[in-house]
Amino acid sequence: MARLVIVSNRVAPPSERQQKAGGLAVALKEALKGDVLWFGWSGQIAKETSTTPTITEGKRLTVATIDLGEQDYKHFYVGFSNSTLWPLFHFRLGLLDFLREDYQGYLKTNEDFAAALAPLLRPDDVIWIHDYHLIPLAAALRRHNQMQRMGFYLHIPFAPTAIMDALPCAEEIVSSLCDYDVVGFQTEADKRNFMACAVQYAGAELTSDHTLSAGKRSVRAVAIPVGIDADAFAKAAEASSGSKEAKRMQESLVGRKLIVGVDRLDYSKGLTNRFEAYSRLFDRFPQHRLKVSYLQVAARSREDVIRYQNLKRDLDRLCGKVNGKFAEFDWVPLRYMTRSLPRSLLAGFYRSAHVGLVTPLRDGMNLVAKEYIAAQNEEDPGVLILSKFAGAAESMDQAIIINPYDPDQIAEAIHQALTMPLGERQARNKALQTIVREQSAGAWCRNSLMELRAC
Numbered sequence: 001m002a003r004l005v006i007v008s009n010r011v012a013p014p015s016e017r018q019q020k021a022g023g024l025a026v027a028l029k030e031a032l033k034g035d036v037l038w039f040g041w042s043g044q045i046a047k048e049t050s051t052t053p054t055i056t057e058g059k060r061l062t063v064a065t066i067d068l069g070e071q072d073y074k075h076f077y078v079g080f081s082n083s084t085l086w087p088l089f090h091f092r093l094g095l096l097d098f099l100r101e102d103y104q105g106y107l108k109t110n111e112d113f114a115a116a117l118a119p120l121l122r123p124d125d126v127i128w129i130h131d132y133h134l135i136p137l138a139a140a141l142r143r144h145n146q147m148q149r150m151g152f153y154l155h156i157p158f159a160p161t162a163i164m165d166a167l168p169c170a171e172e173i174v175s176s177l178c179d180y181d182v183v184g185f186q187t188e189a190d191k192r193n194f195m196a197c198a199v200q201y202a203g204a205e206l207t208s209d210h211t212l213s214a215g216k217r218s219v220r221a222v223a224i225p226v227g228i229d230a231d232a233f234a235k236a237a238e239a240s241s242g243s244k245e246a247k248r249m250q251e252s253l254v255g256r257k258l259i260v261g262v263d264r265l266d267y268s269k270g271l272t273n274r275f276e277a278y279s280r281l282f283d284r285f286p287q288h289r290l291k292v293s294y295l296q297v298a299a300r301s302r303e304d305v306i307r308y309q310n311l312k313r314d315l316d317r318l319c320g321k322v323n324g325k326f327a328e329f330d331w332v333p334l335r336y337m338t339r340s341l342p343r344s345l346l347a348g349f350y351r352s353a354h355v356g357l358v359t360p361l362r363d364g365m366n367l368v369a370k371e372y373i374a375a376q377n378e379e380d381p382g383v384l385i386l387s388k389f390a391g392a393a394e395s396m397d398q399a400i401i402i403n404p405y406d407p408d409q410i411a412e413a414i415h416q417a418l419t420m421p422l423g424e425r426q427a428r429n430k431a432l433q434t435i436v437r438e439q440s441a442g443a444w445c446r447n448s449l450m451e452l453r454a455c
């Protein structure tokens with residue numbers, strides 16, 4: 001079978017690939033079983049971007065990485081990728097910063113990726129490129145005479161035309177997506193948004209519900225939701241519930257019910273609304289005072305981007321406000337940690353939590369929702385509260401679905417979850433377990449690669 005070449009902005013170092021939380025490495029586990037070259041940024045910053053990759057050959061997996069130059073880190077990574085495209089694709093025009101020099105840096109870095117990768121490619125490779133950092137990479141590789149099959153997968157939402165209109169280089173960005181043979185999205189809604197943008201900005205013509213003709217090329221758009229390995233996660237959760245950390249957690253709760261939230265510290269995750277909602281829970285349903293503890297693990301992320309610095313400041317303040325208002329000398333209502341925790345530990349916390357809070361304002365999929373469900377004990381399961389704006393909500397409709405812009409509704413949902421009868425919890429959990437197992441990481445990999453190899 002043809003070799004698979006995976007390209008992503010970051011290549012996870014081996015330690016992360018084996019055990020650290022989530023990310024692409026976990027989702028790609030199935031794909032990494034074959035003959036694979038994985039190419040991307042090492043995570044290191046150098047004076048200049050190098051176009052000579054460092055290559056580590058393993059038995060089946062070869063990893064090739066390059067360092068990013070300081071200027072490229074600034075314009076490509078901090079700038080256009082995370083200050084322009086990320087807010088745009090999360091429908092947050094008020095947070096969008098666009099600078100022409102950032103866009104130029106983005107194009108240049110994609111050219112550098114192509115220049116470093118092209119010499120490593122074989123004519124019959126199948127190339128699978130991931131996420132918003134690398135939209136122009138197919139076009140850049142084609143300029144290096146690479147004519148292989150190329151697929152792209154967008155892990156985050158795709159913006160509708162009314163939002164895309166704000167991007168000064170919308171025509172180029174959308175046209176670049178039409179240089180792929182297959183373009184994959186998390187949801188049908190994202191796929192539809194892309195197709196509408198392709199017609200408006202790239203002059204493409206719809207030739208069917210999932211194909212476009214753009215210039216001389218035909219592009220296939222597919223919706224394939226990302227998932228997790230639910231059985232492996234369930235095992236980790238069960239194993240972790242006997243650990244000494246789980247015991248420490250139980251002791252610290254002294255019989256109180258646990259509510260858990262786990263996110264990167266990112267404005268798309270709706271954390272400020274969530275803290276506000278938690279505060280309203282005690283105003284509106286005072287019977288829960290002293291009876292619950294909410295643990296929010298918010299791993300710091302993209303700390304060089306100004307909007308993330310502002311968010312951290314807001315959350316630090318809000319956490320102080322909630323605890324200042326409701327704490328008792330022997331009760332801290334909100335436990336807030338701004339670092340990541342090992343996957344196994346999180347799995348155990350999910351299992352012991354009565355409520356999983358997943359309230360993004362917009363999210364491509366949200367794997368935490370799936371992990372929370374996979375970790376539950378079917379006899380006495382917890383309840384998932386899920387934003388209608390997470391891609392996961394398209395199929396996980398047996399969660400309590402909320403509008404994250406309405407903190408009162410979130411507070412009511414927490415109350416509903418805390419008081420839900422066992423029978424209803426079991427029925428909802430059963431339906432959600434089925435979905436999480438059907439829409440698995442393995443299925444995502446297999447279906448995506450089938451599309452790519454068939455084109």
Ligand code: ADQ
Pocket residue numbers: 021022023155156226262263264297298299339340341342343346363364365366367368369371
């Ligand atoms: P993310 O925005 O990172 O991913 P998400 O899917 O929720 O969002 O999380 C990815 C992984 O990171 C999960 O496995 C989770 O357990 C882990 N994680 C999150 N916070 C953590 C913390 N504080 N400590 C330790 N681990 C933590 C992007 C898109 C999503 C999409 C994924 C995959 O934004 O919408 O689901 O890619 O396609």
